[in-house]
Amino acid sequence: MNIFGHMISMPQLYGQLLIGLINGSFYALLSLGLAVIFGMLTIVNFAHGAFYMMGAFAAYFLLQYAGLNYWFALILAPLIVGAIGAIVERLFLKRLAGFDPLYSLLLTFGLALIIQGLFQNYYGASGMPYAIPKQLSGAYNLGFMFLPVYRGWVILASAVVCFATWLIIEKTRLGAYLRAATENPTMVRAFGINVPRMVTLTYGFGVALAAFAGVLAAPINQVRPGMGADIIAVVFAVVVIGGMGSILGSIVTGFVLGVVEGLTKVFYPEASNTVVFVIMAIVLLIRPTGLFGRAA
Amino acid sequence: MDLQASVAAADMTSQDRRVNAIAFAIMVALIAIAPFFAYPFFVMQAMCFALFACAFNLLIGYANLLSLGHAMFFGIASYVCAHGAKVWGLEPVSAIAVGVAASAALGFVTGALAIRSAGIYFAMITVAFSQMVFFFCVEAPFTHGEDGIQAVPQGRALGFIDLSNPWILYCFVAAVFLFGFLVVQRAVNSPFGEILKAIRENEPRAVSLGYRALQYKLAAFVLSAVIAGLAGATKALVVQNASLTDVSFSTSGEVVLMTLVGGMGTFYGPVVGALIVIAMQNYLAQFGEWVTVIQGVVFVACVLAFRRGIVGELAARAKVSL
Numbered sequence: 001m002n003i004f005g006h007m008i009s010m011p012q013l014y015g016q017l018l019i020g021l022i023n024g025s026f027y028a029l030l031s032l033g034l035a036v037i038f039g040m041l042t043i044v045n046f047a048h049g050a051f052y053m054m055g056a057f058a059a060y061f062l063l064q065y066a067g068l069n070y071w072f073a074l075i076l077a078p079l080i081v082g083a084i085g086a087i088v089e090r091l092f093l094k095r096l097a098g099f100d101p102l103y104s105l106l107l108t109f110g111l112a113l114i115i116q117g118l119f120q121n122y123y124g125a126s127g128m129p130y131a132i133p134k135q136l137s138g139a140y141n142l143g144f145m146f147l148p149v150y151r152g153w154v155i156l157a158s159a160v161v162c163f164a165t166w167l168i169i170e171k172t173r174l175g176a177y178l179r180a181a182t183e184n185p186t187m188v189r190a191f192g193i194n195v196p197r198m199v200t201l202t203y204g205f206g207v208a209l210a211a212f213a214g215v216l217a218a219p220i221n222q223v224r225p226g227m228g229a230d231i232i233a234v235v236f237a238v239v240v241i242g243g244m245g246s247i248l249g250s251i252v253t254g255f256v257l258g259v260v261e262g263l264t265k266v267f268y269p270e271a272s273n274t275v276v277f278v279i280m281a282i283v284l285l286i287r288p289t290g291l292f293g294r295a296a
Numbered sequence: 297m298d299l300q301a302s303v304a305a306a307d308m309t310s311q312d313r314r315v316n317a318i319a320f321a322i323m324v325a326l327i328a329i330a331p332f333f334a335y336p337f338f339v340m341q342a343m344c345f346a347l348f349a350c351a352f353n354l355l356i357g358y359a360n361l362l363s364l365g366h367a368m369f370f371g372i373a374s375y376v377c378a379h380g381a382k383v384w385g386l387e388p389v390s391a392i393a394v395g396v397a398a399s400a401a402l403g404f405v406t407g408a409l410a411i412r413s414a415g416i417y418f419a420m421i422t423v424a425f426s427q428m429v430f431f432f433c434v435e436a437p438f439t440h441g442e443d444g445i446q447a448v449p450q451g452r453a454l455g456f457i458d459l460s461n462p463w464i465l466y467c468f469v470a471a472v473f474l475f476g477f478l479v480v481q482r483a484v485n486s487p488f489g490e491i492l493k494a495i496r497e498n499e500p501r502a503v504s505l506g507y508r509a510l511q512y513k514l515a516a517f518v519l520s521a522v523i524a525g526l527a528g529a530t531k532a533l534v535v536q537n538a539s540l541t542d543v544s545f546s547t548s549g550e551v552v553l554m555t556l557v558g559g560m561g562t563f564y565g566p567v568v569g570a571l572i573v574i575a576m577q578n579y580l581a582q583f584g585e586w587v588t589v590i591q592g593v594v595f596v597a598c599v600l601a602f603r604r605g606i607v608g609e610l611a612a613r614a615k616v617s618l
Contacts, residue, residue, distance in 0.1 A: 044416040095600060101416055102362045103599050106556065109364070109549065110595025117588030229545070233427035236420040244417070270435060277428035281409055284421065288412045 013266050014145040020262020021255065022151055022220065025158030026052075026213050028254025030235045031242065032162055033209035035250040036169070039182050040202040043093065043101050046108035048235065049228030050115040051207045054081045055214025056223045057119065060130055070133040070219075077215045078208035085207025089200045112228070119225035127222030154216045161212060162251045169247055178202065237280040243293020253291065315616045319564055327470050336466050337534070342574045343473040344531040349554040349566030350480045351523035356552075357561030358484050359516045360496045361411070362419045365426025366524055366551050368406070369399040371543025372429060373525030378445040378538035379438050388453040388533055392472075395529030396522055402429070403521025404514075411513040426548055433543050444539030448532055459533065472530050476523050481563050483519060492516055546588075553591055556598045559605025562618050568607055 030048060037045050045051075058077035062068040068076065088111065096104045136150040169175040181188040181195050189195045214227075221227060242253030257276050265272040283291060330339045348370050355361040377395030380386040386394065410421045433439045440446075450459040459465045483489055495502045495509045503509050532538045541547060550573060558569025573591075580587045598605065604612055611618040 044420060092596065092600065099603075100360075102360075102419070103603065105362065105364075105416055105419055106552065107596055107599040109552070110592045110599065113549065113592030113595060114589050115592075117585050117592060120585040120588070233423050233545070237424040237427075240417065240420055240424060273431040273435070274428050277424050277431075280421070280424055284409045284412065 008266055011145060013263075016262040016266045017259060018145075018147070018151060018262075019265070020259040021155050022258070023261060024255040024258020025155050026217055026231065026254075027235055027238050027258050028162050028251045029158050029209050029213035029216075030231065031238045031250040031254045032165060032247065033206040033213075034235065034239055035242075035244060035247055036165070036209070037203055037206035038244050039247070040178060040199055041089075041093070041104070043104035043108070044236075045203075045206065046105055046232070047088075047112040047115065048108075048207075048210050049230075049232030050112040051081055051085060051210040051228070052214040052217070052231065053119065053225060053228035054084070054115065055211025056130070056218040056221075056227060057123075057214075058211065059215045059218045060128060060223045063130070070215075073215050073218075074212070078211040081211035081214075082204040082208030086200050086204035088207075089203040093203065094196070094200075112232075116225055116229060123225055125224070125226060127224040127227075130218040130223050132219040150219060154220065157216060158213070159255075161209070165209070166247050166251065234276050237276045239290075241276075241280050241283045241290055243290025245289075246292035249290070249292025312617045315614075315618065316563070319618055323564070323567070324474065327473075331463075331466055336462060338574070338578060340466060340469045340534045341531070342571050343469055344527050344534060345551070345554065345574055346567040346570035347473050347476045347530070348524050348527035349551050349558070349570045350477055350563075351520045351527065352551045353555045353560060353562075353566045354480050354483065354520045354523070355516060356555060358489060358496065359492050359513055361414070361513065361517070362416075362552075363422040363517075363520070363548075364419045364552065365422035365424075365429075365545075365548050366520075367543050367545065367547035368426040368429040369403055369521040369524035370528035370531075370547060370551075371433065371538075371540075372402055373399040373528035374532040374538040374542040375433060375439050375445065377529035378448040378532040381451060381533065382445060382448050383438070387455060388451050388459055388468075391451075392526065392529040392533070395532070396525040399525025399528065400518060400522045403518045403525075407514050407517035407521065411510060411517055423545075423548075426543070426545065430540070430543050430545070433540060439538070439540075442540065444537055445532075446537050448536045448538065450533055450536065465534070469530060469534060472526065476526050477563075477567070479519075480523060483516075484563075488512070488515070550591070553595055553598075555605075557594060557605055559608030559611070562605070562607040562611060564618050565605050565607035569605065572606075 030052060034045060034048055037043065037048075055077050058080050059070070059073035062073045062076060063070075092107055092111075093104055096107060132150045136153050139146040139148045140152070169178060177188065177193055178198065181193070181198055185195050217227065238253050238257050239250060241257065242249040257279070260279070261272060261275055264275040271278070287293075327339070327343070330336075348366070351369075352363065352366050355363050373395035375395075376398040377391045380391035380394045381388060384391075406422070406425045410418055410425065413421060434441060438445075450465065452458050453468060457464060457468065459468055484492075491502065491507055492512055495507065495512055499509050528542060531542070554569035554573045555566045556569065557572055558567065559565030576590065577587060580590065583590075602609070607618055
């Protein structure tokens with residue numbers, strides 16, 4: 001196939017499509033976490049990338065110092081990092097509740113600097129390898145390409161967790177409380193529901209989603225202190241494109257933009273780093289509230 | 297706050313004018329004697345960043361727009377000025393002018409897209425745009441990637457002011473800084489600045505009075521980009537290089553920290569904050585990544601307990617506007 005003067009081979013196309021889906025899985029999980037936090041606290045969690053990195057490091061520490069393998073890490077790392085997130089909410093973010101949301105943004109920005117600086121101090125800028133669990137090593141032959149089992153697993157796990165989160169928020173009683181508290185917290189408190197605790201747990205849950213993405217990423221991208229800072233700007237662009245109001249929107253946009261980025265690597269590699277931002281500019285021109293967003 | 301009240305409150309009393317005149321005189325005097333006490337190169341660097349922080353403060357302090365990507369204007373002007381001076385052989389003032397023109401153009405395009413959103417949305421959009429500019433600078437051939445543009449000639453400004461003489465360069469940088477500082481102060485105290493503050497306090501009301509809020513915000517954004525560009529271009533001549541650091545996310549964060557520490561929405565706050573942050577970087581450089589951690593701690597502490605910043609706190613105690 002010959003497009004834009006590039007010779008495109010089909011295996012290369014499938015390969016980049018797969019990488020795109022993998023990146024899309026991370027974008028979806030991260031932007032979903034941001035959307036969940038935004039929905040409840042109306043703040044942007046700038047430390048989201050740092051928590052994603054902490055998730056990967058938690059997996060690494062669990063293996064290194066406690067001998068707990070990948071499967072334990074997949075459950076424990078999000079719990080540990082989510083608990084840290086909940087503490088951060090209680091200690092710091094709660095105090096800024098009555099102020100302009102820009103202050104919370106600046107606070108989480110400072111937190112991101114602290115976390116990243118600390119990890120960089122002790123682990124430098126280089127990455128540490130994290131082995132693929134043996135149950136997920138190897139590859140399937142799909143006929144037209146080889147699919148490494150672990151990569152397939154990442155896409156599947158991310159899609160399932162995203163869908164489950166959407167289901168909880170849109171279809172369960174707990175989700176109904178959450179949505180009601182987003183609309184009118186005072187009224188929901190009057191019904192005897194502990195809204196402050198719900199806010200803390202929501203923040204912890206959003207952070208846990210980021211940490212989960214971090215554990216999934218550990219065997220693919222290595223465990224690096226800078227991994228969160230690298231991804232956060234793209235995730236912000238994804239959130240702006242999808243629109244902050246929508247849970248489903250952030251999931252769909254995450255996966256689609258990952259694929260678009262992968263395809264750009266095949267057809268016009270020079271633009272692969274910037275394509276998401278260009279799409280963001282176009283979307284802002286046509287629909288300033290984002291593709292799935294509601295007007296403010 | 298209602299519109300008339302906000303405009304009235306923002307008006308400077310004669311006492312404020314006197315205090316500001318004294319503060320300005322003190323600042324000029326300090327700049328004049330600083331090179332005898334401190335390393336002149338450090339003071340010049342601090343002045344460039346102080347001007348950069350003043351540009352950032354114009355948006356956050358008077359239009360309530362938090363730009364988390366301001367390094368894109370600082371950095372692009374730095375690159376274009378360095379390229380102009382080195383490759384095109386422009387004299388320094390023209391090189392700065394091309395750099396500023398580049399940041400103005402970038403400010404117009406990104407501003408037109410970003411100002412339609414407000415608050416945290418605006419902040420996220422500026423982050424994304426600055427990341428895009430960063431990747432552009434990584435890929436574009438004229439920036440020389442990781443190496444940056446090195447050994448930028450300082451040359452003769454307007455053909456006869458020899459900037460390779462450190463004392464003349466110091467006077468030149470001081471003049472650029474004071475010029476930029478006064479432009480920002482003039483803009484804020486002008487009718488344009490009053491309308492900007494009115495829009496900040498109550499946008500629908502300002503719109504209903506017939507002001508085109510978006511155009512005012514865009515003008516403020518472009519002006520801020522221009523001043524940030526002026527700072528970046530001047531910095532390229534002072535340190536004689538332009539690198540990816542200038543356009544990086546950490547530079548965007550530093551300018552926020554400077555303004556926050558000094559005091560958002562005060563004229564002298566960004567200057568004081570820039571001095572503190574630059575001094576912190578210089579004296580703590582041996583501690584490596586701990587500087588980042590300390591910056592983060594200062595961020596958190598300021599946001600939680602010291603939201604007015606140093607100058608803001610002093611001004612509130614003395615009941616004047618600085």
